[in-house]
Structures are given as C-alpha cells and as structure tokens.
Amino acid sequence: MQYWIIQTLNSLALGGLLFLLAAGFSLIFGLMRIANLTHGSLYMLGAYVGISVLKYVPNLWLAAIIGGLVMALFGGLVERLILRPLAGNALGQVLVTLGISFIVADLCLIVWGGDPIPVPTPPALQQPILVGGVAFPTYRLVVLAIAVATALALYLLMDRTRIGAMIRAGVDDMQMARAVGIPVSRLFTAVFCLGAALAGAGGIIGGPIMSAYPGLDADMLPLALIVVMLGGVGSLLGAFVGSFLIGAIYTFGTALLPDLAYVILFLPMIVVIAFRPTGLFGRQSV
C-alpha cells in the first residue's frame, strides 16, 4: 500500500515537472508550427542561470523568476533575429533551432564546466514529510503545486484574456487570424518569450530534483516532444493531461515492467498517433 502511495505521488510530481517543461513547447509548436528544438537548451540554460543567481541570492523562487526572465529575453532575441528571417521555411527553422541547441550546450560547458551542479533544496522544504506512514520529499509536492498553479494561470490567460483569444485564433487558423487584423507577428514573439520563460523557470524549479549537468537539454527535449505529441499540439489541456499521463506511465511502467523502461514512454505515443494523429486534445489544423 505504502509503495503505491509513494509511486502515485512520484508520478504526480514527475507529471508536474513535465508540464512546466512541455507547456511552453506546446504553445510555440501550436502557434508557430515549428518544433522548437532549443526547448531543452532553454530548460538547461535556465537551470544554469538560476545557479549563478543562487550564488548571490540564496532564494530559489527569485532564481526561477530571474532565470525565466533571462530565458524570455533570450527566446525573444532568437525569434526576432534568427527565426524571423526564415519565416515560411519550417524545415530551416527546425534545423536552426537544433543548431542553436548545440551552441548553447557548448557555451554552458565552457561557462559552467562539465561537472554536475546541484541546486540546493530550499531549507524549509528539505525534510521529507510523512504520507500514510511513508516519507516523501516535500519539495516534490511543491513542484506539483507550482505546476497546477501555472496550469491554472495559463488557462486563465488563454481562455479569459484578449491576448489568449488571439493566440487561440492563431493556433486554429493562422490565415484567418491575419485577415481579421490580429498582429500575428508580434504574437509569435510574445508566445516564444512566454514558452522560453516557462522552460527556463522550469529548469531551476526542477533543479533540486534533476541538478544541472551537460546533457540535461538532450534528456529533457524528447520528454517535451512525447508529452506534446500525446496531448495534442497547441492544446494547454493536452499538455496538462499529457504530462500527468506520461508521468504515470513512466513511473508505473518502469516499476512494473523494468525491462521495458526504454520503450514504455513511446508505446502510448505510437498508439495515440496511430488512432488520433492530432493527439488526445489536438484540433485539426487548417
């Protein structure tokens, strides 16, 4: 029984972490129709920037905000200066994001070195709490709470604000959105900044669990891809459900069928794509 409680909490905490990673990826993918392969790098760079901030201000939440803002700026520059001139050339854009991810990876290696760097858990959250008689890391539950809060905030943004309506319009039908006077171009930059900020902040919030190390980017990117493919491109609900689904499949899959640890993440994605090519909550794009 205790085992199942722990594994359920594990799967929820992992799902929360995945949501912070995948939400921005889904938004960018949905609106701009490009798989932003720098997303893992933004996550890693956010974690490293946060670590540098933590040296001066030992406050994880502040580091997350600063890491997020720096990544928003970085993302905005990438979108304006590099992706914009390649507009219309989706393949070119995807390749250039891949190239940027290599450059970021090597820059991180030069600046922060090759050793794994731990992100300290905030002192107040270091003690495990007892859930049904078993110890579980408090911090993981906080990550889950942050993910749910972020999801709620994003939902309000997308569903209740004018800018959210414009983004949804852009995701559903780009041509028509342009035709009715929505500034799609500015929207692109805004969404890219938002997605980058989410990834960067996610990097540092996930830091106490994952640490920062070279290769973190390549470890995280496929997870974002899987979540978004499963949940549906451009759908916030899809990213949310997809994250927790993957969290659960991963946790219980590796616990119950350890020999399938490698394929367990991809099997559900293949099944979903075979029967619902747009993902669980994706809409047919026009």
Add this chain to the structure above:
Amino acid sequence: MAFTRRRFIQAAGLGASALGFPAIVRGQSGPIRVGLMTVKTGPLASGGIDMERALVQYLKERNYTMGGRKVDLFVGDSGGVPAQARTKIQELVERDRIHVMIGPLDTASALAADDYIRQAQLLTLSVAAAEDMTQRKPNPWFTRGTSTSSQSAQPLADYCAKTLKYKRMATIADDIAYGHEMCAGFQRVFEDAGGKIVQKLFSPLTVPDYGTYIAQLKTNVDGIFLGFAGSNGFRFFRQFNEYGLRGKIAVVGGMTAFDEAVLRNMGDEALGIVTSCWYSAEIENAINKRFVANFRVDWGYDPGFYAAATYVEAAVLEATLQALKGDIEDKPAFMKTVRAIKVDTARGPVSFDRYGNVVGSVYIRKVERKDGRLVNRVIHTYPNVSQFWTYKPEEFLKNPVYSRDWPPAKNLES
C-alpha cells in the same frame, strides 16, 4: 585523393623497404607522436577535459621528453559519440601519424574502434573499462592501465562481506554494459563470500527521475551498491537523501560513483560513504603527492578517476619507452615490453597480465572532510588485484562475460 591500385602498390613497396632497414635507422628519428583520444564536448566532457589536463601536466613535468626523444601531443575530441571517435582515431593515425594512442575515454568508443585498432596496429593505452577487450576477445594492440568494469567492484564485494559483515545487499546501476559488468562482478564475489544479493535494479542512463527506482528499494538490506557513471551517482544519491533514506540504508559505491569530480559539488550528505577504486587523490606515495599538489595548483581541485587515468598511462608509456630506448617504431617489441613492464605510478605499482590488463592496487575509500573539502580517504588497500580477482583466469574465461543475466542472481526476493 583516390586510392588506386598503383598507389597502393607504391605505398606497399615503400612500407616494405622501410621495414627492410635495421630498426636503429627507422627509430630515433623525429619526435614521438602521442595521440590522446578524449571527449571535450557533450555529457562526458568533465572527465575528458581532466584527461587532457593531467596528460599535459605529465608531459610538462618531463619537459615533453620520454625515453630520450621529444614528444608531440595530438588531441582528438569525439564528443562521446562512438562513430565520431572512430573517425577521429583514424584522423589521428592517418593525418597526425601518431605512434601511440592514449584513450578513448568510454567503452562504446573503444568497442567502435576495436577493428580499426587491429587493422592499423595502433598501440593503444586505454582507459575504457569493457571487460572482454582484455578477456575473451583480447586485442593484441590494446593495454589498459586503469581497471576493467568489475576489477574494482570485486574487492569491494569482498570488503562488504568480510570486513563490514554485510549479509544482504541490493545493487543499482546504469543500464549499460559498464553497469552490468560491475554489478555482476560485485554479485559473484559477494555471494561466493556467503552474502546474498536480494535486489538488482538497472536504470536507463538518461533516466529523468530516480524517484520511481528509489521507491522500489528494499529497506531490509544491510547495504546498497551503486554502480553509476558520470553524474548519475550524484543525482541518484541526492534523491535518495530527499526520500529520507540516508542513514537507513548504508551506501557503497563503485569506482565512478563518488569520484573526486563529483565530490567537489557535494556536501556533508556524502560523508562516510565507502567506495572502491584503483585510485584516490589521497593515496600516500611520492609520485601521487606531487601529482595532486601540482594539479591543485593549476586547476584548483583534486584529480579524480579520469585525470589519474592518463597520468598513469603516461607513466606506463614512459617506462616502456625507457626500456626500449625511445624506439617506438617496432610495434611488436613495444607491445611485448609494455605488457612485461613493472612501474611505480601515482596509483601505486603497476604491472600487466598476459591479456594486457593491469594488475595493481585497489583502494577501499571513505568520504571524509579534510581542509574544508571532501576527499576519498583510503581505509584499506587490496594489493595486486587482477581483473580475474582470485579466480583462475582459465576458469574465469570459460564463463560467459559478466552481464545483466550472468552470473544468475539466485537470491532475488520479489
């Protein structure tokens, strides 16, 4: 440049005539060209950069001279990608015309280059740990001065069973050949000494989260053996602490789990952990003391596994060249000499078995705090450890190579 048949015959003719000269004329001309095949980019870069730093330090200390000849160093970076390692090795051989290669760093790269090393007859002083390269499929041009995957794990199993008196243990390692081989060696020796391995877990190399594995750990064991490489041991152990397991289950580690490179980013939670390795920056001998002191002056941290690896290989190379009076051109003589040599290095005395693998001390170490930093203090030394531990080589080699499923784990509890 197309490689035509005519060119081949010309080259072959040149080669043949070169071979016809007496050795003394072929040798002794020009510098010895040493290639270092390492990793300076990507996830393995931390160790790879240390390999270069330590080798350069060794050469500087010798004023770039070995066996009476100047030494030129050429460095190749594979990024940790096996296919690229093979290409880079070919580049080192054919463009830079190296005489001898130190490296590659990782097992996968060593295996990818295996056939090329045979074909080019490239003198190789390797760091990679793949068991069979010095066991069932020995490469005649391959010598290893560090350790096979299980060579350091087997003494640790002995120590756990006999000194720590552990009876029941669990193992967890990366799901790669290195992790399989280490755990298999640990299991065999531990169970032969009367212990029981009651749980074996393997996690993917790039697992995002160890929580799901930690939740499965048995808590009714005397200790758990960690067979992780790179940053994984460090990540696992942090999460292990988060789940409040520190102090409840004793942790022992393989040769890369709590390396000096990892320790410098850890805190008090690592204190008291016992690991085994063929090296520690704390080994008390004159060579090592000077190595560590100089390395600390240059880089500000203690050398670990990878730095020591090239420093030791360089000592083996130098001793061999001294015995050969600098004549590295006679390849069979080099291989014969290097495998017969006995040399004092930073890790202690080193010699080789007939398969080209090192016989040397393995140290049981304990993490302690010294001058404000964490170190692996040596608490016990197993001298002259062979890759076959105390088993007879012939009988050892009749068994299948160590793997996930061999030796079979008979005492697992579900």
